[in-house]
Amino acid sequence: MQKAVLMMNYLKVTQTANNNFSHKGACALDLGGKDTGIDSLKAPFTGVIKKIYTKDANEVWLESVDKVKYADGTEDYMTILTMHDNDVSNLKVGQVIKQGEIYYDEGTKGNATGNHIHLTVGKGKFTGTGWYKKPIWSMVYK
Numbered sequence: 001m002q003k004a005v006l007m008m009n010y011l012k013v014t015q016t017a018n019n020n021f022s023h024k025g026a027c028a029l030d031l032g033g034k035d036t037g038i039d040s041l042k043a044p045f046t047g048v049i050k051k052i053y054t055k056d057a058n059e060v061w062l063e064s065v066d067k068v069k070y071a072d073g074t075e076d077y078m079t080i081l082t083m084h085d086n087d088v089s090n091l092k093v094g095q096v097i098k099q100g101e102i103y104y105d106e107g108t109k110g111n112a113t114g115n116h117i118h119l120t121v122g123k124g125k126f127t128g129t130g131w132y133k134k135p136i137w138s139m140v141y142k
Contacts, residue, residue, distance in 0.1 A: 001066065001067060001068065001069055002045045002046065002064075002066070002068050002069070002099055003068065004044045004045050004064070004069065004071075004078050005045075005099075006044050007043075007044060007100060008031065008033060008040065008041055009033070009039065010033045011033070012031070012032045012033065012034075012035075013029055013030070013031060013032075028118055028119060028120040029118075030118055030119075031106075031116060031117045031118075031119055032106065032115065032117075033106055033115075035115075038086075038105050038106050038115060039105070039115075040102040040105050040106075041082065041102070041104040041106075041117055042099075042101060043062065043099050043100065043103055044078075044080065044099065045064045045065075045078060045099050046065050046066070046096065046097070046099045047063050047064045047065060047096070047097055048063055048065055048094060048095070048096050048097075049062055049093050049094065049095045049097065050062070050079070050093065050126040051093060051126065052091055052092075054088065057083040057084050057109050057110025057111065057112070057118070058084065058085045058086070058087070058088045058107070058109045059081060059082070059083045060081070060082050060083075060085070060088060060091060060103075060104060061079060061081050062082070062097060062103075063077060063078070063079040063125055063126045064077050064078045070123070074123075076123050076124060078121065078122070078123065078124075079122045079124065079125060080120065080121050080122070081118075081122075082104045082118065082119055083109075083110060083117070083118035083119075084106065084108060084109050084110055084112045084116060084117060084118055085106070085109060086105070086107035086109050087105075087107075088104075104117060105117075
């Protein structure tokens with residue numbers, strides 16, 4: 001069983017969960033790198049790409065292939081959503097990404113004020129379309 005590990009060479013949280021700017025009511029983080037270019041995100045676990053939505057912010061859903069160990073000691077599947085990479089043409093639904101492999105970059109695609117990665121983590125497997133509104137758009141897990 002893998003431990004889920006958030007991996008960037010340089011990690012700076014530029015907006016926290018439930019922040020008053022664009023994360024009000026959302027459990028999401030904005031991650032920035034060194035501010036000297038485009039930094040990359042490495043897969044926190046071995047996962048499979050479940051969905052790619054390119055019409056807005058190049059959203060990519062990555063689900064662990066097996067249960068992972070969370071920081072709190074619990075074990076379950078993990079699904080992460082990343083947003084704002086400027087080009088995800090190298091990614092395909094069904095593609096397996098190994099833990100530690102670079103797969104996503106900071107960017108400004110969509111409604112972004114500067115290079116960063118919007119990250120949402122959910123416990124469990126990806127279900128449905130990935131979004132529901134209650135009262136804000138959130139991710140769906142089972």
